[in-house]
Amino acid sequence: SQQGEEDPQALSIQEGENATMNCSYKTSINNLQWYRQNSGRGLVHLILIRSNEREKHSGRLRVTLDTSKKSSSLLITASRAADTASYFCATDTGGAQKLVFGQGTRLTINP
């Protein structure tokens, strides 16, 4: 079973609105990371939040982490058409394989 599960699987909003994506995981983690993937391309690292942090900001991105609920959320504010992509959470559980990716949220920003 997947360590990370993301919700929703797909999200479509208007440009300028905020987009929120959620990630839930099953086992304890060292850190949780968010990546973006444009269609047909590789993943790009966006932001990392450690297990002892609750919130982190980077530009228009805001990430929260609730270790008691084993969940994280990614908020993109003032969305732009260029934000259209798939967004993946990845958890570092400290195991041999290190990062485990969720199934992603497909975000579409409509102009």
Added chain:
Amino acid sequence: EADIYQTPRYLVIGTGKKITLECSQTMGHDKMYWYQQDPGMELHLIHYSYGVNSTEKGDLSSESTVSRIRTEHFPLTLESARPSHTSQYLCASGWSATNEKLFFGSGTQLSVL
């Protein structure tokens, strides 16, 4: 931008052919990974390496093999391609000391007819 390169970008081949997907990085990373990803789906780890002469199988069974003779190079080989191997293959690298960020190549889209 990440300095990790995958070739070819697209590959269409017939069943039974032997192929090698290339992956090279210029950042000196000790860790390298191969992921398989179907369109719109999650990433599945198929191979990883923590350094030269170190290779391990990932959580998804794969008929492919890998080698790590040089730090910067981590090729993936399919001895006999089948239609079930049709997928996108993503290579990634990072530092084992921190495990805080992976850099991904642009991927190879493989189609086996």
